[in-house]
Amino acid sequence: xxxxxxxxxxxxxxxxxxxxxxxxxERFARHARxxxxxxxxxxxxxxxxxxxxxLDAQERMELLSYLVEHGxxxxxxxxxxxxxxxxxxxxxxxxxxxxxxxxxxxxxxFYYKGVSDEGLFRNFAEVIERVADARLRMYIxxxxxxxxxxxxxPLIERLLKSYPGTVAGLKDSSGDWNxxxxxxxxFAGSGFDVFAGSEVFLLRNMRxxxxxxxxxxxxxxxxxxxxxxxxxxxxxxxxxxxxxxxxRAVIQKYPMIPALKAIVARAFDDPCWATVRPPLxxxxxxxxxxxxxxxxxxxxxxxxxxxxx
Amino acid sequence: xxxxxxxxxxxxxxxxxxxxxxxxxERFARHARxxxxxxxxxxxxxxxxxxxxxLDAQERMELLSYLVEHGxxxxxxxxxxxxxxxxxxxxxxxxxxxxxxxxxxxxxxFYYKGVSDEGLFRNFAEVIERVADARLRMYIxxxxxxxxxxxxxPLIERLLKSYPGTVAGLKDSSGDWNxxxxxxxxFAGSGFDVFAGSEVFLLRNMRxxxxxxxxxxxxxxxxxxxxxxxxxxxxxxxxxxxxxxxxRAVIQKYPMIPALKAIVARAFDDPCWATVRPPLxxxxxxxxxxxxxxxxxxxxxxxxxxxxx
Numbered sequence: 001x002x003x004x005x006x007x008x009x010x011x012x013x014x015x016x017x018x019x020x021x022x023x024x025x026e027r028f029a030r031h032a033r034x035x036x037x038x039x040x041x042x043x044x045x046x047x048x049x050x051x052x053x054x055l056d057a058q059e060r061m062e063l064l065s066y067l068v069e070h071g072x073x074x075x076x077x078x079x080x081x082x083x084x085x086x087x088x089x090x091x092x093x094x095x096x097x098x099x100x101x102x103x104x105x106x107x108x109x110f111y112y113k114g115v116s117d118e119g120l121f122r123n124f125a126e127v128i129e130r131v132a133d134a135r136l137r138m139y140i141x142x143x144x145x146x147x148x149x150x151x152x153x154p155l156i157e158r159l160l161k162s163y164p165g166t167v168a169g170l171k172d173s174s175g176d177w178n179x180x181x182x183x184x185x186x187f188a189g190s191g192f193d194v195f196a197g198s199e200v201f202l203l204r205n206m207r208x209x210x211x212x213x214x215x216x217x218x219x220x221x222x223x224x225x226x227x228x229x230x231x232x233x234x235x236x237x238x239x240x241x242x243x244x245x246x247x248r249a250v251i252q253k254y255p256m257i258p259a260l261k262a263i264v265a266r267a268f269d270d271p272c273w274a275t276v277r278p279p280l281x282x283x284x285x286x287x288x289x290x291x292x293x294x295x296x297x298x299x300x301x302x303x304x305x306x307x308x309x
Numbered sequence: 310x311x312x313x314x315x316x317x318x319x320x321x322x323x324x325x326x327x328x329x330x331x332x333x334x335e336r337f338a339r340h341a342r343x344x345x346x347x348x349x350x351x352x353x354x355x356x357x358x359x360x361x362x363x364l365d366a367q368e369r370m371e372l373l374s375y376l377v378e379h380g381x382x383x384x385x386x387x388x389x390x391x392x393x394x395x396x397x398x399x400x401x402x403x404x405x406x407x408x409x410x411x412x413x414x415x416x417x418x419f420y421y422k423g424v425s426d427e428g429l430f431r432n433f434a435e436v437i438e439r440v441a442d443a444r445l446r447m448y449i450x451x452x453x454x455x456x457x458x459x460x461x462x463p464l465i466e467r468l469l470k471s472y473p474g475t476v477a478g479l480k481d482s483s484g485d486w487n488x489x490x491x492x493x494x495x496f497a498g499s500g501f502d503v504f505a506g507s508e509v510f511l512l513r514n515m516r517x518x519x520x521x522x523x524x525x526x527x528x529x530x531x532x533x534x535x536x537x538x539x540x541x542x543x544x545x546x547x548x549x550x551x552x553x554x555x556x557r558a559v560i561q562k563y564p565m566i567p568a569l570k571a572i573v574a575r576a577f578d579d580p581c582w583a584t585v586r587p588p589l590x591x592x593x594x595x596x597x598x599x600x601x602x603x604x605x606x607x608x609x610x611x612x613x614x615x616x617x618x
Contacts, residue, residue, distance in 0.1 A: 021395065021435070048420075048421075051420075053393040053394065053420035053421065054393060054394050054395060054418065054420075054421075055394055055396075055398045056366070056392075056397045056400075057365070057366075059394075059396065063519070083365075084363060085362065085363050085365040085368075086363060086586055086587060087364075087365045087368065088365045089600040091365075103550045107589045108588065109361075109363065109567060109587070110419075111362035111419060111452070111455065111456075112357075112363075112455065112588055113359075113455055115588040115589065115590075116588075116590055119587050119588035119589055119590045120588050121588070122588070122590070123587035123588050124589035126330070126587055130485055131512075141443075146420065147420075148422070148423065148457050149588075160506040179454075208557055218539060243402050249451065277395055278395060278418070278429070278431035278432035278435055279417065279418045279424040279428035279429050279431070279432050279458075280420055280421060280424065280426050280428055281424075281425055281427050281431070288366070299445065
């Protein structure tokens with residue numbers, strides 16, 4: 001694996017909105033820099049947990065450019081660029097490549113259901129052909145619980161064969177370790193890098209030649225997840241894994257995106273962070289109090305001395 | 310019901326693509342005019358069967374403007390304008406209202422699953438508030454088999470109460486007559502117009518105070534469906550319903566969108582119509598031949614003398 005290939009802990013950085021629901025680039029960049037300073041190797045901006053699919057293409061491009069212009073190195077970015085419309089996917093992917101991003105994380109087009117591998121292959125192939133840039137590194141995003149459109153192993157095989165080097169890996173957010181294991185067994189070590197979609201699978205992923213995780217909760221627990229990643233070969237690995245798994249279990253009792261935003265709002269004393277775009281709804285006061293109590297009981301806190309800035 | 314409210318048979322007009330997958334406005338307008346001349350009361354352009362979700366916002370607005378500038382009266386148009394991103398939905402809806410469209414057909418945001426009625430309410434309400442135009446007539450689009458996000462009766466009730474006059478109706482593509490019946494029982498006659506999402510339910514919908522259907526197969530069978538609609542109170546209504554249901558059953562044996570395009574390509578001797586955008590795949594030669602044979606056996610033909618023009 002070349003030294004500059006993405007690996008480690010990447011966060012699908014949550015996207016801050018102002019009261020009027022417009023994206024807030026300044027808060028976004030502050031959070032991005034904080035994540036990179038606190039354990040994240042990089043940012044999968046515009047992932048599911050970024051509410052990316054509640055942003056339009058122009059908003060996504062403007063936010064990405066803002067990050068790069070405000071202290072976030074493009075080689076630490078793997079923005080989500082897969083949309084329902086081929087032309088949007090091409091536009092976002094081209095933009096990311098021009099900025100010099102380490103890679104892009106590509107959802108399949110997710111409106112039409114029951115589509116064939118042939119149709120999905122054509123979608124990804126068409127994006128690659130139209131972007132037509134040797135710098136493109138495409139990570140396929142498998143998240144059937146949300147997208148309801150799956151990435152099969154034969155599809156990966158066909159993409160890898162047609163576009164070796166460009167098709168660079170996969171994020172598996174199936175929540176199904178057997179699927180991650182099957183992908184690892186088939187492709188790990190062949191220039192195809194597998195990120196677990198949750199830190200719950202971090203240790204197993206590393207032991208099976210995966211390269212790290214891209215996980216929602218890295219937005220609020222980056223240091224501990226990074227520590228588990230760094231020490232996956234140590235004697236204490238299982239215990240470190242147990243710790244981050246337990247933290248995730250606490251957060252996961254709540255709707256994930258509003259919960260992450262509530263935690264950030266509380267930790268950085270910045271209530272504006274709680275805002276989500278419809279169709280999501282922020283945690284109510286009772287949920288916020290309950291989440292805070294659960295996390296306190298778990299002795300969870302964000303690094304107190306290292307605030308957003 | 311005011312005379313100018315949409316009713317009857319509306320087609321989610323299929324969208325033609327050139328070989329390079331760009332939309333073809335000229336072919337689109339020809340098909341639109343043909344549909345209106347052959348039984349459709351209007352066009353729900355950019356519906357599911359229009360591959361709307363494979364088009365970007367700009368493409369949709371350009372195609373819609375082209376129709377209005379090329380012989381399609383805006384009061385015959387109910388374009389789909391519901392997107393995952395609130396800002397896209399607002400942009401498309403404002404554009405349609407400015408053009409003078411009879412209404413818009415609004416999908417809920419469909420990426421995030423398991424969202425609450427509160428979140429969906431906020432989405433539709435925010436679109437209405439931002440468009441801020443008394444001319445807006447919003448028809449909610451319930452298509453859980455594809456969107457995987459449902460419109461509940463309490464949600465409709467809340468929307469109607471908050472935005473009477475603006476929230477104008479619903480297209481029910483659940484495929485579940487019990488759901489359509491429940492919506493009709495709750496709201497028909499209160500200024501809320503229900504379109505069946507398939508002509509299979511046309512007669513039942515009319516008998517329960519619905520206003521018509523918006524159906525994929527109206528793209529290729531508009532005259533017969535219109536005839537059934539016009540005569541729903543006649544003695545022959547059940548027989549007319551049987552005829553259009555049987556035709557749909559033949560077409561439905563194939564993937565719907567590629568099949569519709571294959572039928573139009575064949576009827577108008579214009580192979581370009583067969584092109585679909587990924588993730589869809591056009592029918593292969595064997596499927597095309599089989600579909601043609603099935604339709605011939607069923608004595609189905611598009612009006613031979615009234616070609617696209």
